[in-house]
Amino acid sequence: MDPLKEMFNKEFYRHFAKAFGEADRNFNTGAFVKDVTRDMEGLSLNGRLRNTSVVLHKHLPEDFQKAITIIYKAAPSLQTGYTALVLPDFVALYGKADFDLSMEALKHFTQLGSSEFAIREFLKTDLSKTLKVMNKWAEDKNPHVRRLASEGSRPRLPWSFKLDEIIKKPTLTQPILEKLNADNELYVRKSVANHLNDHSKDNTAYMLQLVKAWDKNHQHTAWIIKHAIRTLIKKGDKDALMIFGFGEDVKVKLQKFSIDKTALRLGETLQFSFRLASESDAPQKLVIDYAVHYAKSSGALSKKVFKLKEVTLQPGETIDVSKKQLFQDLTTRKHYAGKHLLEIIVNGKMMGSKGFSLEV
Known part of the structure; x- marks a missing residue:
């Protein structure tokens, strides 16, 4: 009801x-x-x-x-x-x-x-x-x-x-x-x-x-x-x-990208972390996002992008980022068992990804 x-x-x-x-x-x-x-x-x-x-x-x-x-x-x-x-x-x-x-x-x-x-x-x-x-x-x-x-x-x-x-x-x-x-x-x-x-x-x-x-x-x-x-x-x-000055051609390197588990159950949290290192000799304005590719009932994947933060990375500077993502059913999303994918995105560019599975 x-x-x-x-x-x-x-x-x-x-x-x-x-x-x-x-x-x-x-x-x-x-x-x-x-x-x-x-x-x-x-x-x-x-x-x-x-x-x-x-x-x-x-x-x-x-x-x-x-x-x-x-x-x-x-x-x-x-x-x-x-x-x-x-x-x-x-x-x-x-x-x-x-x-x-x-x-x-x-x-x-x-x-x-x-x-x-x-x-x-x-x-x-x-x-x-x-x-x-x-x-x-x-x-x-x-x-x-x-x-x-x-x-x-x-x-x-x-x-x-x-x-x-x-x-x-x-x-x-x-x-x-x-x-x-x-x-x-x-x-x-x-x-x-x-x-x-x-x-x-x-x-x-x-x-x-x-x-x-x-x-x-x-x-x-x-x-x-x-x-x-x-x-x-x-x-x-x-x-x-x-x-807003977020360049398309970002010069950063993704380092130490890790997830705390490769298999989780519905109701559990996935924690991930990574480091971004500047490879530019000039300051760079970055918009950092992540995407979860959710398994659908058909077995295909559906991408949902989430915001993380906006930063200005100086030449030679690094930034460490961590985040927890809860997997539970919502009125707007029903989860399905199967393989999922987590991506790190900087200025719209996919920097790296890791797979994990979900049990429901």
């Missing part, structure tokens, strides 16, 4: 119904709780969220403007966070015929949870009109609203559908990114970096050209660029490496 879906449990719905009952004396709290919980046991987290929106619609006035007025009144008494996504979800489902009112509602409700998924329904329906509003949101004083401008228009937002028109024409979101490329809120900067990282997967040259024109001397902008190009750095992309 997915424990996260228990955010939408009977206690939550009783509190939810009470807030709406206080906002509208005609709201039948008992009937709502009965309807919304009737078949909820078999629903997933997102299934419960959507079901809440649908059942809420049945218990509110048919007229969208009247329904939204009640939701505004109830909202201050509701929990913030993931369950608050019900409010923008309601707007996405039932507000398309009243664009202006829906935009104001999404702007308001994103401050309680997030409207990033809901706004995409409007982008899908009328991309140009919706982006025009989001471009204004990028200048809003509230960081949640500014983040919505970037996050909602991401080409490949996780757990949502792709925005194919933006993938085909990435310049459509450039005005938003330009306005946020030195934002003072980390919450916003993370979204901008992830938005750019999305672009790097489909429009690498465009993304790199865009960030090269930005002021890397500004600490916030530099942070965004570094996180935006992280996928390209891990792949050893020459142009991405050069943005």
Whole structure:
């Protein structure tokens, strides 16, 4: 059972119904709780969220403007966070015929949870009109609203559908990114970096050209660029490496590379260490990563790159590095028995590898 879906449990719905009952004396709290919980046991987290929106619609006035007025009144008494996504979800489902009112509602409700998924329904329906509003949101004083401008228009937002028109024409979101490329809120900067990282997967040259024109001397902008190009750095992309002076032709030697075991069980930790020795007569900026090639169910290997550190290695200097890697199943990764591979990577270049086996 997915424990996260228990955010939408009977206690939550009783509190939810009470807030709406206080906002509208005609709201039948008992009937709502009965309807919304009737078949909820078999629903997933997102299934419960959507079901809440649908059942809420049945218990509110048919007229969208009247329904939204009640939701505004109830909202201050509701929990913030993931369950608050019900409010923008309601707007996405039932507000398309009243664009202006829906935009104001999404702007308001994103401050309680997030409207990033809901706004995409409007982008899908009328991309140009919706982006025009989001471009204004990028200048809003509230960081949640500014983040919505970037996050909602991401080409490949996780757990949502792709925005194919933006993938085909990435310049459509450039005005938003330009306005946020030195934002003072980390919450916003993370979204901008992830938005750019999305672009790097489909429009690498465009993304790199865009960030090269930005002021890397500004600490916030530099942070965004570094996180935006992280996928390209891990792949050893020459142009991405050069943005921060990480040369492609590194002159270092891998020494004393060792792993503490060649066979381990699921739940155990693999410890590895190595030394990098400079073979250059000039300082070198290095980004040091490692990769684990995980065995798949088919027996093939799947590569995952992890960051280690960034250093400047002086002529003749050495640096010792050690790391522990835990092997246990996660919601995002299931492990399979078989041969695995560990690689050391410097500036995108594979310096050495060692094999080991995993028992599950």
